[in-house]
Amino acid sequence: xxxxxxxxxxxxxxxxxxxxxxxxxxxxxxxxxxxxxxxxxxxxxxxxxxxxxxxxxxxxxxxxxxxxxxxxxxxxxxxxxxxxxxxxxxxxxxxxxxxxxxxxxxxxxxxxxxxxxxxxxxxx
Numbered sequence: 340x341x342x343x344x345x346x347x348x349x350x351x352x353x354x355x356x357x358x359x360x361x362x363x364x365x366x367x368x369x370x371x372x373x374x375x376x377x378x379x380x381x382x383x384x385x386x387x388x389x390x391x392x393x394x395x396x397x398x399x400x401x402x403x404x405x406x407x408x409x410x411x412x413x414x415x416x417x418x419x420x421x422x423x424x425x426x427x428x429x430x431x432x433x434x435x436x437x438x439x440x441x442x443x444x445x446x447x448x449x450x451x452x453x454x455x456x457x458x459x460x461x462x463x
Contacts, residue, residue, distance in 0.1 A: 341365045341437050341452040348433060348457030351425055355461070359420040361435030361454060367392075367416055369439045375409060375420045376447055377431035377459075384434070386445045388420065392437075398444065402428075425461045432456040 347359040363370065374389035388409040390397045397409050408421040418435060436450035443449045 341367065341370060341439075343435050343437060343452055343454035345433065345435050345454040345457040348459045350460045350462065352463050353426060353461055355425050356421070356423045357425065357459060358422070359433055359435075359457060359459070361418040361420075363416045363418065363437065370437045371441055372438045372444055372450075373411065373418045374436045374438075374444065374450065375407075375418075376434045376436055377429075378434070378456075379428075379431040382431075384447045386447070387433070389444045390418070422459075425459075427461050430459060430461050432458050 342364045344362045345359060351357050370392045372389055373392050375387040376384050377387055378384040386400050387403050388399045388407055390409050390411060399407060406424045411418045434456045435454045437452040438450045
């Protein structure tokens with residue numbers, strides 16, 4: 340079992356920055372990939388970014404590329420999402436997720452564990 344706990348959400352003005360954290364506990368040795376997803380009202384949950392837990396390789400959605408940065412601190416068992424140049428359309432509940440196997444990394448259904456989510460609101 341892997342337990343995920345997000346933090347760091349909040350209200351930020353357009354163009355601002357925010358860093359989300361995801362604390363990982365439990366059977367962390369089984370984790371292969373860790374990802375960030377988001378879900379806006381009345382929309383499907385969508386992929387934002389992913390990294391390999393051991394090696395740190397990363398991949399981003401088109402909307403996140405160049406503005407967001409995913410990273411991890413294995414010593415602290417924590418993953419981060421640094422978000423810059425935020426836009427109103429980035430407003431959503433952000434979730435971290437973990438998967439115990441390789442393979443596809445974009446569909447939410449590929450992930451085994453989920454956090455409870457943290458709200459990010461971009462508004463003036």
